[in-house]
Amino acid sequence: MAPRVLILGIGNVLWADEGFGVRCVERLAETKVFPDNVQLLDGGTQGLYLLPFLEEADVLVVFDAVDYGLEPGTLKLVKDEDVPAFMGAKKMSLHQTGFQDVIATAQLMGYCPERLFLIGCQPEELEDYGGGLRAVVAAQIEPAIQAALDYLAGFGIVPTDGVGDQSNLADKSILRSAYEEGRPSEHEACRSGDDRFFPKAV
Secondary structure, three states: OOOOEEEEEEOOOOEHHHHHHHHHHHHHHHHEEOOOOEEEEEEEOOHHHHHHHHHOOOEEEEEEEOOOOOOOOOEEEEEHHHHHHHOOOOOOOOOOOOHHHHHHHHHHHOOOOOEEEEEEEOOOOOOOEOEOOOHHHHOOHHHHHHHHHHHHHOOOOOOEEOOOOOOOOOOHHHOHHHHHHOOOOOOOOOOOOOOOOOOOOO
C-alpha cells in the first residue's frame, strides 16, 4: 500500500519569517496536484490540535522556520530521529505549543509517523508584526519545495503540475499575495503604538 503522507507547514504568518513553513505549503498547493494518499496542511500554530493528523500519517514532511544560528536563508534538512531536536523557531507567545511537544506527545501515544523529514529555513526577522517574508527567506521556498519533492519521489510519489487541493490552507485574506501586497506603509499604519501611548503636545 502507498504510504499516507502529511505535508505540513507550521508557523505564524503574522511574524515575518516565522511564516516560512506555511508559505511553502501554500505554494505547493498552488502548483502541484498530489495523489489521494498525500494531504497538504497549513498547521499554523495549532500545536496539539495537529495530533489527529499525525495519527493518520505514515510519512510526515514539515516546512518550518528554524533558528539554527546560521546565516539567514540557510536551509537545513533533518530526517527521522534527529527531527525533534531541531524543531521550531522561538515561540512567539506563551500559548503557542512548540512542535517538539507535538512530536513528543505523538511518540508517547504511539502514533508518531514512522518517517519524518524537516525542511527548516534560518529566519532573518521574527520581530516584525504584520510583516512578510524577508527576501533571503522567500528565495528558499522553491528550493525547499524541491527538497520535499525529491524526498517524496523516494516513496514513488510524483505530483503533476497544476492547482492542487487548497481546502486545508488559510483564509484567502492571509495568503501570501494578499497579505504582503496589502500591508499599509509605516506612514499609513503606525507600528509603534497609538495615541494612548504618545505624549500630548503642550
